[in-house]
Amino acid sequence: MSIVKNIFSHTHALRLLIVRELASRYRGTILGVFWLFLQPLMMVVVYSFVFSIIMKVRIPGMENSYHFALYLMTAMMPFFAFQDALLAASNSLFVNSSLLHKSTLPVIFLPLVPMLTTVVTETIALVIIVLATFLLLEQVSYYLLLLPFLVLIRLSLSIAIGYILATLSVFIQDLRQALGLLLTMLMFLTPILYPVSMIPGEFIPVNNLNPLYHLLDAYRAIILRGELPGVGLVYVGGFSVVFLFLGIYFFQKTIERAREFV
Known part of the structure; x- marks a missing residue:
């Protein structure tokens, strides 16, 4: 609760930092x-164009020529936000080392700001995908009102x-180098580029333990299938909340030690 109060007491600064983070990415571009x-x-x-016109990829039950591309993008955009x-x-902590040692802002803001900016980029991407689904598939559902809830779970x-x-990367700097590879492996191990029906039966129980599978399938359910997500979303929500407390607790316990290495 003290962390929540701390964040709300600095909402103006947090908002300015998010705007600065977004602006810095595109500074100097036309x-x-x-x-x-x-x-x-x-x-x-x-x-x-590539998957629907050139490669003509189809998934059983999704016969529209544009369906596979939208099927792919509906899961990839949230995954890219998660990855970013x-x-x-x-x-x-490395990028903001000067703020880590000198700023009066809560140190918990340093990892939080770039993660919050992904909500902006993901929201814009989802709006475009929803519009594309409406224009290409002539499909829209009231369940789209649940999308902010999915974004919140993804963010959590x-x-x-x-x-x-954030702190493990300070103590184990090889982790920063390996993280991109690990996330790429996770993308291929999660049914994003292929339907879950293609996974061999013996690996289905392992796949069902993957919270990203249930979360990304919920995006597809709402946007493409026009239906409520499955019960797996409850598992993801509970997992996210529990893990969120563990993550914040770990950060608090290790941040002072991490300062010495940055």
Whole structure:
């Protein structure tokens, strides 16, 4: 509760830091923050063209020529947000080493700010995907109102793991080098590029333990299938909350020691 009060007492500073973080990514570019909209839009167009027009990839039950591209993007965009949050958190103490030692801002903000910015990029991407689903598949559902809840769960899971990575990366610097590879492996091990029906039966129980599978399938259920997510989302929500407390607790216990190494 003290952490929550601390965050709310610095909401103005937190908002300014998020704006600064986003602006710094596109400083010096001609299009500026317009890239926030252009990047996901171009990905939807390119994936739709490559997989639907050139490769003509189909999934049983999804016969529309654009369905596979949207099927892919609906899961990839939240995963990219998750990936970006973890990579940013693992570098946050190194990038902000001066703030870590001199700033009066709560040190818990340093990993939090870049992880919160992923909500902005993910939201823009999801809006574009929802519009593309409506235009290409002529499909829309009232269940789309549940999307902010999914984004919140995704963010909670990112923050939980991100806080652990923030200090672990200080003590084990090889972790920062390996994290990109580990996240790539996770993407291929999670049914993102292929349907869960392609997983051999003996590996299904292992896949069901993967919280990202249930979370990303919930995005697909709401956007593409127009239905409520399965009960696996309850498992993901509970897992995220428990892990969030563990992540924050770990960060608090290790941050003072981590200061000595940054």
